[in-house]
Amino acid sequence: MLLVVSLTLLVAVTLAQQPHPCRSPEQFEGRLSTFDPDRRFYRTARFAYDDRQRRFREFEEVQVGRDVDFFDKLYLFNEGKEYRVNLRTRTCNETGITRPWIPFGVPPDARFRGNADIGAAGVPDEHVIVNLFDGTIDNNPYFMTASGTDCIPIQAGFFSNDTGGVLTDFFDISIGISDPEAFIPPRECSS
Numbered sequence: 001m002l003l004v005v006s007l008t009l010l011v012a013v014t015l016a017q018q019p020h021p022c023r024s025p026e027q028f029e030g031r032l033s034t035f036d037p038d039r040r041f042y043r044t045a046r047f048a049y050d051d052r053q054r055r056f057r058e059f060e061e062v063q064v065g066r067d068v069d070f071f072d073k074l075y076l077f078n079e080g081k082e083y084r085v086n087l088r089t090r091t092c093n094e095t096g097i098t099r100p101w102i103p104f105g106v107p108p109d110a111r112f113r114g115n116a117d118i119g120a121a122g123v124p125d126e127h128v129i130v131n132l133f134d135g136t137i138d139n140n141p142y143f144m145t146a147s148g149t150d151c152i153p154i155q156a157g158f159f160s161n162d163t164g165g166v167l168t169d170f171f172d173i174s175i176g177i178s179d180p181e182a183f184i185p186p187r188e189c190s191s
Contacts, residue, residue: 036163057183129149
């Protein structure tokens with residue numbers, strides 16, 4: 001009997017120590033870069049992210065092959081609207097959003113795959129401990145790396161037959177939204 005109680009306690013303690021999918025902050029801003037080698041696609045962007053009201057704003061530079069373009073994009077998922085301004089021509093394209101909102105955080109059903117130390121391990125202020133996760137969304141594999149403490153996204157990879165492989169890196173993240181007008185449609189779209 002003592003053996004059964006001891007084994008049960010050991011299993012409970014072990015499971016309690018395993019990291020579970022975490023939740024990223026609901027509002028943050030920063031920069032990202034996305035790379036798709038199959039399409040020769042590369043983009044960098046400054047962004048503001050609001051999971052509470054399902055909104056996302058980005059100012060991006062997109063390179064496809066040798067062509068480079070600049071956009072201001074606003075996605076208002078609760079309203080089902082996307083605003084896209086070409087910053088060279090100042091033209092606005094307003095369309096409906098048909099894809100679902102996918103949070104930047106680790107999905108609740110993600111599998112924990114371990115921890116890693118990015119940077120110089122053991123050197124103060126020169127490293128960050130991260131948690132590694134993977135899983136599938138609609139039968140398409142993904143992986144995510146998030147900071148161990150606050151669940152800030154660091155890197156995400158996704159593959160589907162429609163998009164191919166896409167790798168996104170997140171950096172210069174700040175919690176909260178500094179610009180109260182970040183989610184107001186661009187003035188080019190109001191005419």
